[in-house]
Amino acid sequence: MSGVELTNVVKKYGQTQVIHGVDLKIEDGEFCVFVGPSGCGKSTLLRMVAGLEETTGGQIDIGARDVTHMDPAERGIAMVFQTYALYPHMTVEENMGFGLKMNGVPKDEIKRKVGEASEILKLDEYLTRKPKALSGGQRQRVAIGRAIVRGPEVFLFDEPLSNLDAELRVDMRVEIARLHSEIGATMIYVTHDQVEAMTLADKIVVLRAGHIEQVGAPMDLFRDPDNKFVAGFIGSPSMNFLNGVVDGGKVRVPALDGEVIETTVSLPAEGTQVLVGLRPQHLTVSEAESGIKVDLAEQLGGVSYEYLTASTGERIIVESKEEEVLPKGSTVKVAYQPEKVLFFDAKTEQRIR
Known part of the structure; x- marks a missing residue:
């Protein structure tokens, strides 16, 4: 061999x-x-x-x-x-x-x-x-x-x-x-x-x-x-990519109701557009009076997928191990694991490290 x-x-x-x-x-x-x-x-x-x-x-x-x-x-x-x-x-x-x-x-x-x-x-x-x-x-x-x-x-x-x-x-x-x-x-x-x-x-x-x-x-x-x-x-379902903007040394994400993400990576200049990468398995949802809308919930037994649409029109997929999911039409708040968030240059699409 x-x-x-x-x-x-x-x-x-x-x-x-x-x-x-x-x-x-x-x-x-x-x-x-x-x-x-x-x-x-x-x-x-x-x-x-x-x-x-x-x-x-x-x-x-x-x-x-x-x-x-x-x-x-x-x-x-x-x-x-x-x-x-x-x-x-x-x-x-x-x-x-x-x-x-x-x-x-x-x-x-x-x-x-x-x-x-x-x-x-x-x-x-x-x-x-x-x-x-x-x-x-x-x-x-x-x-x-x-x-x-x-x-x-x-x-x-x-x-x-x-x-x-x-x-x-x-x-x-x-x-x-x-x-x-x-x-x-x-x-x-x-x-x-x-x-x-x-x-x-x-x-x-x-x-x-x-x-x-x-x-x-x-x-x-x-x-x-x-x-x-x-x-x-690499990864199934595919990673979510949301638009973000550098704001005060952090990244503001309009799709997440303006959530500001802190990070230790070397961000570009203030006001620069970046892409925020969030894997579906690193997200969770909770019911909210207003916020991101649930378009579809798939229950597959051992895993569930919720397909969301933000107020910006951007799509988000959330993977859950829970048997119970929020029904179609619900409004939710999305939480993320800060240490799992990735950032990419919006123009070159290269990773920001």
Whole structure:
């Protein structure tokens, strides 16, 4: 197994540049997740590591080897796609071993490797079945098994759970996390789902428009984002952003009935507009005779969400563990945890620290 290093990696399609000088180091055995909105370049970057997209500039190393211009088969990688790409006329066992068979691997070795992968993925009872007799989750496990038998240095996953329903996605997240724990391989995983990123990753790479916005452990990005984009993308529900203004060395927030927030960060000049970041789970509401209006309350059992509209027209989401919530049409006062409030420059959207 090996780590992966990208040095000033660039991708262009004609005159259009979609990956802009990416530098990234993924350690041996690390589970790294590329996350970002559609079109941010995460799948393109993964396909460049795989060799399925030509690298316009820069260098890609897997282990101690420069693989920038190597064919995919020479890179020591195995890839799992969104679509299962299984042969419908072959059994599970035949699908998993087909790549080895095509490479001339002896039958007894194929059987051994397929057996080992099958045991890891709990597929033993399905080995004689064909894909049409399997559920979506089972088919995806077969696709992962096909990758395991190759014994790659690096596993690459391109949105492998996108075609599964919500319950299966949770099950497969657990399966993939367990797989990584058992085999300890370097894995790079692409998703637009920040919940998958938070639950699976050792390291998250947040991408936007072909640039890396921030790299770090999941909770580091959650607690200490560098900019508004990362703060809003990591965390569910998304962070609330309210307009504020620097007033007497503090920040006044009109949406919170003019509440003035004290802070120790280095605020810009008096009267400067800033953005105030408040996570839904760091807010509480209490009934008030006048104030912010409750538009909708969602009770989901273990958690509730209240959707509010301030007098400024700004929307606020509050997360609560309480079973009882204030009904639609109520007016409330919003309280916050001062130590959890984040501030961002209104123009650059960079964090004010």
